[in-house]
Amino acid sequence: MSDSIENPISLSSDDFDEKLSSFRSSILPASSVLILTHDYPDPDCLASAFGISTLLTFWGIKSSVISFGGFVGRAENRAMIRFLNIRTVPFVLTEVNDFERIILVDSFPGKGNVSLAKETPIHAVIDHHPNDPSPDCPFFYDIRKNYGATSTIITRYLLSAHCPISPKLATALFYGIKTDTGEMRREVSTDDLRCYKYLFDIMDHHLLSRIENPDRDIEFFRVLHKATESAVSFDTVGYTHLGTVSTPDYIAEMADLFHSLEQIEWMICSGIFKNQIFYSIRSKNLDLAGVNAERIATLLGGSGGGHARVAAGRVPIDPNTSNKILEKFESTVKTVFGITNINEEKLL
Numbered sequence: 070m071s072d073s074i075e076n077p078i079s080l081s082s083d084d085f086d087e088k089l090s091s092f093r094s095s096i097l098p099a100s101s102v103l104i105l106t107h108d109y110p111d112p113d114c115l116a117s118a119f120g121i122s123t124l125l126t127f128w129g130i131k132s133s134v135i136s137f138g139g140f141v142g143r144a145e146n147r148a149m150i151r152f153l154n155i156r157t158v159p160f161v162l163t164e165v166n167d168f169e170r171i172i173l174v175d176s177f178p179g180k181g182n183v184s185l186a187k188e189t190p191i192h193a194v195i196d197h198h199p200n201d202p203s204p205d206c207p208f209f210y211d212i213r214k215n216y217g218a219t220s221t222i223i224t225r226y227l228l229s230a231h232c233p234i235s236p237k238l239a240t241a242l243f244y245g246i247k248t249d250t251g252e253m254r255r256e257v258s259t260d261d262l263r264c265y266k267y268l269f270d271i272m273d274h275h276l277l278s279r280i281e282n283p284d285r286d287i288e289f290f291r292v293l294h295k296a297t298e299s300a301v302s303f304d305t306v307g308y309t310h311l312g313t314v315s316t317p318d319y320i321a322e323m324a325d326l327f328h329s330l331e332q333i334e335w336m337i338c339s340g341i342f343k344n345q346i347f348y349s350i351r352s353k354n355l356d357l358a359g360v361n362a363e364r365i366a367t368l369l370g371g372s373g374g375g376h377a378r379v380a381a382g383r384v385p386i387d388p389n390t391s392n393k394i395l396e397k398f399e400s401t402v403k404t405v406f407g408i409t410n411i412n413e414e415k416l417l
């Protein structure tokens with residue numbers, strides 16, 4: 070192939086060529102493919118979907134559609150979609166029966182954060198969240214729990230397939246790895262760093278700078294004010310509740326920001342969106358964020374989970390009793406983090 074590229078990252082011990090070929094046979098032949106990410110997508114899943122869509126086009130698949138439930142709230146992620154021309158279709162506007170194949174990236178079926186009916190058959194899952202498919206799992210999967218980003222796995226797939234990576238795609242994948250690993254701060258595999266370095270040389274740095282420094286609407290500063298005002302700490306555990314938010318992305322964003330507070334080990338941020346309490350959990354050193362997110366969800370009838378140091382969840386609320394459920398949520402957080410008997414201190 071004249072337009073193909075050499076694979077600069079390959080190890081004889083790798084199983085990527087093998088996995089790529091199984092993935093390919095789980096999808097081909099097909100003329101229409103739906104690539105689905107989790108709801109309220111982040112840069113890692115958007116970049117992964119963009120990479121898979123590029124690979125499918127390279128393989129001659131005529132139509133692939135990137136879709137997700139919810140919407141993109143964070144200003145950086147909206148800028149990413151706009152500047153990198155990532156074409157997406159809202160899930161409510163897709164008809165799943167119109168697609169011959171369905172691929173899930175950076176997510177796992179049945180986890181409560183993908184807008185797909187349980188009975189819908191899927192064909193492939195590429196992810197790095199700690200989920201274990203059942204032994205009789207009917208679809209192709211490649212789940213690498215020790216990887217910091219799904220974007221790393223997708224970069225390896227593109228290289229194994231000798232599929233050209235454009236500067237825009239490289240920028241997306243680089244940004245996906247950068248954000249999901251907290252700039253190599255957490256849960257990083259050797260491959261994350263190797264792909265990060267490889268992509269650095271072919272990406273568009275000017276575009277990345279525009280993505281990372283987007284114009285913000287006034288709502289961001291209102292949320293920041295509210296988060297600062299309501300922030301409290303229980304020894305090394307920080308907590309802030311944002312009230313009702315216009316996008317759940319603010320909850321992850323404020324968790325990230327307040328987690329940088331010097332005396333804090335844990336940061337929990339919550340907010341109300343569409344009759345649910347959404348929450349994000351961050352940890353600096355203790356690898357239990359996913360476990361704690363799942364425990365909170367289980368105790369309150371919601372869904373939650375994630376990685377060792379970055380996790381999230383959501384629990385349903387009855388709008389008539391929202392104050393009571395919020396109290397219940399906060400007391401559940403205290404129980405799970407073992408801070409029931411620790412005095413609350415206001416940040417301001």
Ligand SMILES: [Mn+2]
Nearest residue numbers: 113175219249
């Ligand atoms: Mn991810």
